[in-house]
Amino acid sequence: MKLYPFQDGIRKILSELNLPFYLTGGTALSRFYFNHRYSDDLDFFVNDDNKFDEYCKLIFDELVNAQAEFNFVLDRKSVSKASNFMQLFLLKDNIELKIDFVNDVAPHFGEFMFDSLSNRIDSLRNILSNKFCAIYRFEPKDIADIWIICKSFNCDFVEILSEAKLKDASVDPVTIYDILISFPLDKLDLIKWVKEVDVEIFNKELKIIADDIFNGRKNSLAEIYI
Template structure:
């Protein structure tokens, strides 16, 4: 894995309390060296624990992040909830390709909602409270994603200003929603629940890598 300037900057930030020169640090990152208290797995797990998810993507790239999320690195994380978070990310990233062609445009206006609260705020509000595990919130996210053009990274940033949100956890909640839960909703229009469920898998993947919404039919 190429050590980019962004990755170097992040490694120096997280290793502020270690007395190790830069060349040794890069060698440890690549698995070419180790010290009594620091090896590649420990350095990489420290990066995972100390850096926000989208910042990790910026520093490592999708393929680089996949390379870092090994069983050895993840298992070195002793906090169970955090370890399970990265186990999910490891599995979810497996089928996501690095390069995707997007058509991108301005946010669309959706007249169903009040002008007082625009569609971006509605979507970000749904994301910010997704930890309530309300299936109706997830259904609303699906409706908005089908109709609007936006960047999921932007939506996560807006939602994070209202309540702490973790893209990995949001992705996991959406991806692991049981199909049976969708049957509990009183839909205002006819839907194919199998298609909705499939779309939710797409949304979960888009959120995980912070890309523009690919569900919208441009």
């Protein structure tokens, strides 16, 4: 996938700034943990950091200065900046890379990992609680990410959902159960899988996750695979 070398080049540039951002979301899951689906965007977070604006200026200036050497273009017309958010679009060889930088006011859970580029990588625990917060978007990729994490991560769903609720008060186990149990399997075709999944197995395992959540149990799916 041509986008991945582009991602890696940009991540290397950013890592040399030694800023406290960590890579999270689908790209962290797919590039660092599981390689289960292709993820196009880069999501970098810090948590309640009062130097966020300073970091954003450093990042913007560094990327502007790196354009010629690394043969990409920063689309200045598409730059979006708010108090706790910056979004950039980089273009190279007809490839568009979206990068979000977020100063997240919500608490963080779990320990960071580090990849070969010395980038901080978010914990599975924190990504999972974020995915439960995001499940109300009804995005197939969020369901796929919840499924792949639960296959590999021992956890207690009562604890994870309690942590998710600290981030988003609307998080509700019964609603999450309903969303998981009623997920339309034809939507799996919208996900850019690295390797095709078995739909019947996916459906069976998603129901195991849903039942564990509904009944306030530990993640029993991980016990099957670990």
